[in-house]
Amino acid sequence: MSWLTILGDYTFQNVVMGAAFLGIISGALGSFAVLRGQSLLGDAISHAALPGVCLGFIVAGSRNMGSIIIGAAITGGLAALLMLALTRMSRLKTDAALGSCLSIFFAIGVVLLTYIQGTENASQGGLDAFLFGQAAATLRSDVWIMGGITFVALAILAALWKQAKLVTFDAEFARTLGMPVTLIEVLLTTMITLAVVVGLQMVGVVLMAAMIVAPAVAARQWSRHLGGMVMIAALVGVISGISGATLSTLGRGLATGPLIILSASAIVLVSLAIAPGRGILWEVLRLARQRWSLQKRQILYVLYQTRLEQDESERSPWLSRSALTAFALYRLKRQGLLTSFRNAAALGKSARQWRLTPSGVRQAQQITATFNIPQHG
Amino acid sequence: MLEAFFNNAELQIMLVGAMVGTASSLVGTFLVLRGNSMLSDAISHSIVFGIVVVWLLTHHQSGPVQLIGAALTGLLTVFLTELLASTRRMKQDAAIGLVFPALFSIGVLLLNVYANDVHIDTHTVLLGEIGFVWLDTVEVLGYHVPQAVVSMTIMLTLNLIFVGAFFKELKLSTFDPALAKALGFAPGVLFYALLMLTSSTAVAAFDAVGAVLFIAFAIVPPAAAYLLTDRVWLMLALGTLISTAASVSGYYIAVQWDVSIGGMMAVMTGVFLLLAFIAGPRYGIISQRLRRHRARGLAAG
Numbered sequence: 001m002s003w004l005t006i007l008g009d010y011t012f013q014n015v016v017m018g019a020a021f022l023g024i025i026s027g028a029l030g031s032f033a034v035l036r037g038q039s040l041l042g043d044a045i046s047h048a049a050l051p052g053v054c055l056g057f058i059v060a061g062s063r064n065m066g067s068i069i070i071g072a073a074i075t076g077g078l079a080a081l082l083m084l085a086l087t088r089m090s091r092l093k094t095d096a097a098l099g100s101c102l103s104i105f106f107a108i109g110v111v112l113l114t115y116i117q118g119t120e121n122a123s124q125g126g127l128d129a130f131l132f133g134q135a136a137a138t139l140r141s142d143v144w145i146m147g148g149i150t151f152v153a154l155a156i157l158a159a160l161w162k163q164a165k166l167v168t169f170d171a172e173f174a175r176t177l178g179m180p181v182t183l184i185e186v187l188l189t190t191m192i193t194l195a196v197v198v199g200l201q202m203v204g205v206v207l208m209a210a211m212i213v214a215p216a217v218a219a220r221q222w223s224r225h226l227g228g229m230v231m232i233a234a235l236v237g238v239i240s241g242i243s244g245a246t247l248s249t250l251g252r253g254l255a256t257g258p259l260i261i262l263s264a265s266a267i268v269l270v271s272l273a274i275a276p277g278r279g280i281l282w283e284v285l286r287l288a289r290q291r292w293s294l295q296k297r298q299i300l301y302v303l304y305q306t307r308l309e310q311d312e313s314e315r316s317p318w319l320s321r322s323a324l325t326a327f328a329l330y331r332l333k334r335q336g337l338l339t340s341f342r343n344a345a346a347l348g349k350s351a352r353q354w355r356l357t358p359s360g361v362r363q364a365q366q367i368t369a370t371f372n373i374p375q376h377g
Numbered sequence: 378m379l380e381a382f383f384n385n386a387e388l389q390i391m392l393v394g395a396m397v398g399t400a401s402s403l404v405g406t407f408l409v410l411r412g413n414s415m416l417s418d419a420i421s422h423s424i425v426f427g428i429v430v431v432w433l434l435t436h437h438q439s440g441p442v443q444l445i446g447a448a449l450t451g452l453l454t455v456f457l458t459e460l461l462a463s464t465r466r467m468k469q470d471a472a473i474g475l476v477f478p479a480l481f482s483i484g485v486l487l488l489n490v491y492a493n494d495v496h497i498d499t500h501t502v503l504l505g506e507i508g509f510v511w512l513d514t515v516e517v518l519g520y521h522v523p524q525a526v527v528s529m530t531i532m533l534t535l536n537l538i539f540v541g542a543f544f545k546e547l548k549l550s551t552f553d554p555a556l557a558k559a560l561g562f563a564p565g566v567l568f569y570a571l572l573m574l575t576s577s578t579a580v581a582a583f584d585a586v587g588a589v590l591f592i593a594f595a596i597v598p599p600a601a602a603y604l605l606t607d608r609v610w611l612m613l614a615l616g617t618l619i620s621t622a623a624s625v626s627g628y629y630i631a632v633q634w635d636v637s638i639g640g641m642m643a644v645m646t647g648v649f650l651l652l653a654f655i656a657g658p659r660y661g662i663i664s665q666r667l668r669r670h671r672a673r674g675l676a677a678g
Contacts, residue, residue: 039471040415089662090654095470096600099414103593104647110590110640111631118635132485206422210478217467217475254489258482265479272466280464 014138015202015245019260021146022202023237025153026195027215031226031233032188034216035168040095041080041189042212044102046196046205048079050109053130053200054116065142068130069149069197076193079105084189106205133204135245135256146198153194156187157230164188165226202241203257214264215240221275240264295328297367300337303356304364329354337363389523391628394642396529397582398594398620402602403536404575405595406613409603410551411568415470416455417595419477420576421588423454426484428580433491444528444577451576452569454480528581536574540613543567548609586639593643594620597650604653604660619649 026042033041049072056071057063079101086097129137157164166174167184175181192212199208219233244260273281332338337360341353356364408414427450428443435442454476461472514521540547550557550564557564579591586594602615627642634641655662 034467034471037468037470039468039474040418043415043418043474086654089665090604091660092600092603093412093414095412095414096409096596096603099418099592099596100600100647100650102418103590103597103643104650107590107593107640107643107647111634111636111644114637114640115634207478207482209474210482213471213474214478217471221466255485258485258489261478261482262486265475265482268475272461272464278466280466 009249010140011136011138012245012249014140014143015135015249015256016242017143018135018138018146018198018202019241019245019256020238021143021150022195022198022211022260023215023239023241024234025150025198025237026208026211027219027233027235027237028157028230029153029188029191029195030212030214030216030237031219031230032164032168033192033212034220035226035229036188038189038192039213039216040098040209041083042192042196043209044083044098044105045076045080045192046199046208047102047109048105049073049076049193049196049200050106050130050205051075051112052109053205054109054112057116058112065139065145065201069145069200072197072200073193075105075108076196077190080189080193081186084186129204130200131204131206132255133200133202133207133257135202135248138201142201146201149194149198153191156191160184160187168226202245203260207257207261210261210264211237214261214268218264218268218271221271221278236264236267240267292328292331295324296332299325299328299332300356300360300364301367303338303354304361304368307356307361332360336360387628389526390638391625393523393525393529393585394624394628394639395621396526396533397585397591398598398624398642398646399617400529400533400536400578401575401582401591401595402598402616402620403533403540403613404571404578406599406602406609406616407540407547407551407571408575409596409599410609410612414596414600415473416458416572417575417579418592419454419458419473420451420572421579421591421595422477423480423484424450424576424580424583425588426450426480426487427453427576428583429484429487429491433487443580444532447576447580448573450480451572451579454576455569455572525581525585529585532574532578532581536578539570539574544610547571551609586643590639590643593646597643597646598623601646601650601653604650604657620646623649 030042033039052071052073052075053068054071055075056068059071060067083094083097083101086092086100087094092100163174163179163184166177166179167181167188171181171185174184195212196205196208199211203211215233215236216229218236219229219231222232223229240263241260244263245256247259247263248254248256271279273279276282329338329340333340337357338354339357341355405414405417408417424447427446430450431437431443431446437443457476458469458472461467461475462469467475514523515527517527546557546562546567549560550562550567554564575595578595579588582591582594598616598619599612601619602612605615606612623645624642627645628638630645631638631641653661656664658664
């Protein structure tokens with residue numbers, strides 16, 4: 001297949017558009033979930049969508065996208081509410097409440113799935129696809145539904161932007177301002193359901209967890225502002241969605257959902273490594289530079305002190321003979337701050353001795369001054 | 378008598394359910410108490426990766442190699458999670474939400490690539506089918522014992538020994554890890570051992586109930602028990618009782634409605650959780666209301 005035929009392919013266009021919508025909505029809503037410490041909520045809600053998918057199928061009698069999405073939204077929302085009830089009204093912690101809701105709702109879904117199989121409905125084939133997603137089966141009408149949901153979610157988010165932001169970062173303050181905090185929290189929690197239903201067709205209920213978390217975590221590395229984070233998260237979602245969909249078209253027989261998730265994970269890893277300011281690579285470099293500067297000052301200081309106290313030809317100061325120190329000594333020598341010479345008289349020590357050069361002495365004096373240690377003797 | 382038992386599919390299915398429930402709630406209790414319930418979710422998904430990799434390397438689909446492989450995969454999951462969280466660039470739950478889908482995705486893709494050779498399909502991996510456990514038997518002492526009974530017996534024994542031998546240490550490191558460390562115990566090692574047992578139990582339970590329903594057995598009975606008692610040993614006992622009751626009742630309802638047996642057993646654990654949530658003697662909603670009502674009455678008059 002050449003690139004042009006792929007781009008012109010009807011199925012491919014559907015998949016790419018669907019993946020893009022999924023990326024936008026899950027990135028935007030996922031940012032709030034991750035910031036509010038509810039990263040695994042998407043996991044629970046997406047598993048809880050399974051019984052809804054089955055119910056939608058039973059009610060409609062066929063694989064009708066509209067009724068399946070409504071069903072998924074209802075059971076996903078119910079699971080979110082049950083989760084909130086369990087954490088607020090009992091002594092269960094969030095993790096146990098999430099795990100319980102997730103597994104109970106999924107179990108109901110499995111029971112309904114086998115019930116549907118038992119009724120031997122001819123069109124039941126394809127319900128399994130919602131477990132792992134089946135992007136290739138996306139119809140143009142499905143894409144419009146996904147787009148509509150994405151638009152609605154973004155509109156709600158835009159309308160409630162200030163309130164959502166305040167509740168996310170300082171719920172107590174929002175409460176003192178008289179905001180309906182609980183209502184907004186419930187809304188932000190249940191809106192994850194909208195992202196999940198968009199993802200049903202593309203990545204399936206099992207892998208939606210990562211679609212909520214990954215773009216948001218990647219975006220967090222690049223931005224310190226909520227607006228920037230939400231926008232970057234949506235972009236990351238779109239990129240991983242489209243690249244996953246494209247890879248699965250090129251590599252025959254590879255499932256779309258896992259490829260989208262792995263693309264998103266790869267972007268997270270790259271972001272963790274190189275994002276400006278927060279990247280791990282920069283931190284490692286910064287630490288190495290700090291360690292070097294400290295070591296340099298220590299060595300120069302020690303050599304300078306010995307020089308003040310005694311005739312340096314008699315005895316060399318004690319220097320750790322580790323590889324790290326040796327490396328530092330040679331590096332200082334290359335910078336012209338030290339010279340080395342051999343001294344056979346030094347008993348039991350390495351024959352190589354170190355001495356400050358005149359420019360080394362000048363630097364050491366500056367360092368001693370900044371150390372501000374009172375000179376004794 | 379044993380002969381009769383091993384010819385009775387019904388009893389065997391319920392037994393396997395109860396064994397899965399008991400073995401998982403033994404380890405699940407400590408996960409719930411530590412606030413690490415979602416690790417069971419992560420582990421049960423990522424062992425799919427472990428199972429496929431072990432299969433590709435050794436062509437063993439079950440048995441001790443798979444149990445060890447699963448234990449290592451569980452460790453890998455937790456190790457990667459803590460590695461990501463230790464960068465302090467994301468919280469632990471976000472790290473969990475990144476690691477297990479990635480491992481699971483790799484597992485699914487490997488299955489896609491080697492689909493023709495592997496007799497594991499993703500559907501079984503997720504859902505399992507406890508109704509068929511009596512078909513897959515091995516011969517032990519002249520009896521045809523279901524494979525699942527053998528592997529679950531091993532895991533149940535291991536978990537019992539672990540919890541029994543380290544009961545005090547587990548309690549201490551669960552409720553006060555700092556003190557445990559100060560007293561010279563190794564709470565970290567104990568925690569990793571717990572997670573290795575969790576993942577081995579998951580893989581042993583795998584054929585019977587599948588990856589996701591394992592979470593129901595590991596988390597929901599302990600969570601329900603947590604709403605009923607303050608004592609760890611009683612929580613363990615109640616967890617066992619609830620999972621056994623869920624297995625038996627789930628089986629009969631599933632047969633009645635002709636639906637997934639494992640699924641129905643898991644749904645029943647949820648029913649018990651709801652019962653404990655609403656009608657629990659001390660922490661249930663009703664008794665909370667009553668207490669508040671009585672307190673108001675006292676205050677008023």
